[in-house]
Amino acid sequence: MKTLCDKFLSAKVRRLSPYVAGLQPREDGWIKLNTNENPYPPSPRVGEVLHKIDTSRLRLYPDAESGDLKRAIAAAGELFEAGLCEENLFCANSADDVLALAYMAFFSGKDKILTPDISYGFYPVWGEMHDAGMEFVPIGADFSIDAGAYKNGNGVVIANPNAPTSLALPLADIERILQQNPDGVVIIDETYIAFAREGSAVALVGRYKNLLITRTFSKSHGLAGLRVGYAIGQPHLIDGLRRARDAFNSYPLDLLAQTCAAAAVSDRDYFIETTGKIIATRERVIAELRKMGCRVISSQANFIFMESSDASALYDFLCENKILTRHWNKPPGLENFLRVSIGTDDEMEGFLQCVNRFLNGEPTKPL
Amino acid sequence: MKTLCDKFLSAKVRRLSPYVAGLQPREDGWIKLNTNENPYPPSPRVGEVLHKIDTSRLRLYPDAESGDLKRAIAAAGELFEAGLCEENLFCANSADDVLALAYMAFFSGKDKILTPDISYGFYPVWGEMHDAGMEFVPIGADFSIDAGAYKNGNGVVIANPNAPTSLALPLADIERILQQNPDGVVIIDETYIAFAREGSAVALVGRYKNLLITRTFSKSHGLAGLRVGYAIGQPHLIDGLRRARDAFNSYPLDLLAQTCAAAAVSDRDYFIETTGKIIATRERVIAELRKMGCRVISSQANFIFMESSDASALYDFLCENKILTRHWNKPPGLENFLRVSIGTDDEMEGFLQCVNRFLNGEPTKPL
Numbered sequence: 209m210k211t212l213c214d215k216f217l218s219a220k221v222r223r224l225s226p227y228v229a230g231l232q233p234r235e236d237g238w239i240k241l242n243t244n245e246n247p248y249p250p251s252p253r254v255g256e257v258l259h260k261i262d263t264s265r266l267r268l269y270p271d272a273e274s275g276d277l278k279r280a281i282a283a284a285g286e287l288f289e290a291g292l293c294e295e296n297l298f299c300a301n302s303a304d305d306v307l308a309l310a311y312m313a314f315f316s317g318k319d320k321i322l323t324p325d326i327s328y329g330f331y332p333v334w335g336e337m338h339d340a341g342m343e344f345v346p347i348g349a350d351f352s353i354d355a356g357a358y359k360n361g362n363g364v365v366i367a368n369p370n371a372p373t374s375l376a377l378p379l380a381d382i383e384r385i386l387q388q389n390p391d392g393v394v395i396i397d398e399t400y401i402a403f404a405r406e407g408s409a410v411a412l413v414g415r416y417k418n419l420l421i422t423r424t425f426s427k428s429h430g431l432a433g434l435r436v437g438y439a440i441g442q443p444h445l446i447d448g449l450r451r452a453r454d455a456f457n458s459y460p461l462d463l464l465a466q467t468c469a470a471a472a473v474s475d476r477d478y479f480i481e482t483t484g485k486i487i488a489t490r491e492r493v494i495a496e497l498r499k500m501g502c503r504v505i506s507s508q509a510n511f512i513f514m515e516s517s518d519a520s521a522l523y524d525f526l527c528e529n530k531i532l533t534r535h536w537n538k539p540p541g542l543e544n545f546l547r548v549s550i551g552t553d554d555e556m557e558g559f560l561q562c563v564n565r566f567l568n569g570e571p572t573k574p575l
Numbered sequence: 576m577k578t579l580c581d582k583f584l585s586a587k588v589r590r591l592s593p594y595v596a597g598l599q600p601r602e603d604g605w606i607k608l609n610t611n612e613n614p615y616p617p618s619p620r621v622g623e624v625l626h627k628i629d630t631s632r633l634r635l636y637p638d639a640e641s642g643d644l645k646r647a648i649a650a651a652g653e654l655f656e657a658g659l660c661e662e663n664l665f666c667a668n669s670a671d672d673v674l675a676l677a678y679m680a681f682f683s684g685k686d687k688i689l690t691p692d693i694s695y696g697f698y699p700v701w702g703e704m705h706d707a708g709m710e711f712v713p714i715g716a717d718f719s720i721d722a723g724a725y726k727n728g729n730g731v732v733i734a735n736p737n738a739p740t741s742l743a744l745p746l747a748d749i750e751r752i753l754q755q756n757p758d759g760v761v762i763i764d765e766t767y768i769a770f771a772r773e774g775s776a777v778a779l780v781g782r783y784k785n786l787l788i789t790r791t792f793s794k795s796h797g798l799a800g801l802r803v804g805y806a807i808g809q810p811h812l813i814d815g816l817r818r819a820r821d822a823f824n825s826y827p828l829d830l831l832a833q834t835c836a837a838a839a840v841s842d843r844d845y846f847i848e849t850t851g852k853i854i855a856t857r858e859r860v861i862a863e864l865r866k867m868g869c870r871v872i873s874s875q876a877n878f879i880f881m882e883s884s885d886a887s888a889l890y891d892f893l894c895e896n897k898i899l900t901r902h903w904n905k906p907p908g909l910e911n912f913l914r915v916s917i918g919t920d921d922e923m924e925g926f927l928q929c930v931n932r933f934l935n936g937e938p939t940k941p942l
Contacts, residue, residue: 217681266799267612418583430634434830454593
């Protein structure tokens with residue numbers, strides 16, 4: 209039935225299947241392991257800058273280029289060591305915003321944009337939205353990405369580490385993909401790189417004109433609520449993003465977000481401490497689950513991807529016990545897995561106990 | 576010459592002319608009358624909520640629907656009186672963001688999207704970006720919009736009051752346009768409505784299925800730096816915007832922006848006081864300029880549109896005296912006008928003195 213909304217919608221938006229984000233329950237009492245948020249609050253420096261900010265500055269437009277934030281990111285060590293500076297950076301309202309603008313700038317109207325068939329659910333949606341012909345490259349039975357299969361594309365987008373699989377590619381594979389796709393922009397989405405053993409592609413930016421890395425403050429800096437993402441690449445790609453931005457929303461990042469993100473990224477010690485804690489918890493959880501007999505992929509992210517012969521029932525059992533995880537029925541291959549974000553040690557203890565009860569046959573209550 | 580950037584750009588982004596926003600000088604000492612910012616800071620309630628916010632909440636994704644903010648907007652009086660509620664609202668990262676999403680949702684791939692040929696410079700850019708065939712309706716020699724000329728469109732976008740002309744349409748004309756375009760969404764961009772004598776189209780939302788109003792906190796609430804905009808319409812249009820959002824960036828508005836905007840809109844007295852002051856200053860400035868012999872359009876916005884036989888030289892003279900205004904060389908008809916935002920009384924006194932010196936023949940210093 210054609211609805212009233214359909215009458216006015218553009219054919220494109222009527223046709224597409226929007227991205228569906230994980231649940232965000234408003235009531236308390238949930239152990240929330242479904243959207244890969246950081247279990248730790250952001251650096252105390254965020255509160256400090258926020259609590260002393262002069263709100264009269266809000267009457268003026270923010271810096272469209274996020275200059276102070278870019279300088280803070282560039283100074284944080286990793287970029288500096290790779291010989292990069294603020295000219296290699298572009299900031300916007302979350303990594304999703306950066307990725308959507310990157311599709312507009314570099315993929316719109318092109319075909320053969322290569323991406324794994326199991327990855328972030330937003331990649332195909334942006335493809336539909338921006339008339340980019342996505343070509344889905346099958347992932348291995350072990351969820352591995354075969355670098356050799358990414359060749360002669362007009363663009364590539366790969367999450368590294370990948371979601372929901374939690375696996376990461378070594379830099380040599382990224383480099384191979386860059387070389388095999390010289391005429392297309394290769395987007396490496398490093399949303400989860402802070403939790404990986406494999407190195408960041410930042411080391412390759414100076415050498416590859418077609419490399420664009422995207423990052424977010426949401427996971428690694430405990431700032432999902434602030435919506436700040438950025439891209440790293442050579443200046444001609446940063447210019448391309450700027451052009452797309454100025455055809456969409458010239459000031460994508462508000463003053464408070466710029467200020468808080470700059471404070472967060474300046475606190476390198478806190479970043480190392482909290483990501484280190486999450487990695488330690490992850491390893492402990494994986495070991496415990498394996499002891500219980502579960503198959504768990506060796507994760508390089510702030511979540512784990514665990515197999516269960518009855519993943520849907522496990523998801524429901526956890527839900528009943530107020531533990532939220534994520535489960536997909538498609539594409540095929542995912543239905544036997546749960547994606548579980550890494551919470552605090554206490555939260556994960558609750559999760560492990562609940563899994564144990566499920567494995568020991570405790571019946572699911574009727575909902 | 577084809578640049579390295581061009582090599583990778585999509586044809587669409589390579590082709591388009593991005594929107595160029597007004598200058599944002601970083602150094603002090605300027606009287607900034609070029610981007611229609613509010614000369615007054617936001618409500619003190621913004622500082623109050625910001626200074627006591629619990630930053631640990633930033634680790635979680637924000638409410639994608641901006642529920643608290645919508646409820647605050649709905650409670651602010653005007654919507655309530657029109658029988659509207661939060662289901663009639665959609666919030667995003669500035670009115671530009673809302674408008675870009677509205678183009679995606681309702682105009683993409685359609686032709687005959689009617690808009691005045693002199694209006695906000697972003698309208699044609701979004702048209703190019705979202706494959707919307709814009710049809711530019713000539714504005715009158717007196718800059719008036721002829722409602723009769725907007726007929727049988729697949730969409731309409733009109734700023735009311737219009738920029739940079741500062742003129743507004745009466746509600747009867749808006750209603751006529753709604754009736755003449757039953758199959759297209761009619762966007763009424765009410766960025767400047769808080770400063771107008773004509774009424775808001777909010778009163779028509781209940782009766783017209785094709786009416787979508789867009790608003791911003793930037794001008795009327797002194798929050799250009801916060802990037803918050805919203806749309807008002809019947810629920811099926813709000814659903815359309817939601818679909819477009821979920822194909823671009825599911826969480827467009829961060830927690831701090833939602834919180835601060837809700838605090839600002841709750842302070843109705845401050846809003847009335849500050850918009851009233853701006854209107855009073857505007858009227859005084861117009862009267863003074865007319866005394867000096869200048870032609871000034873009777874403004875309904877927080878800026879004025881003044882004629883000068885040598886507008887470009889006046890712009891330069893003001894610049895030399897560290898007063899920023901806005902001047903366009905095209906489209907034809909604009910070259911003899913300056914758009915001047917309304918600042919504080921002191922700022923406008925400085926502006927008036929400077930115009931007076933210019934009119935009395937004080938030579939422009941060579942730059």
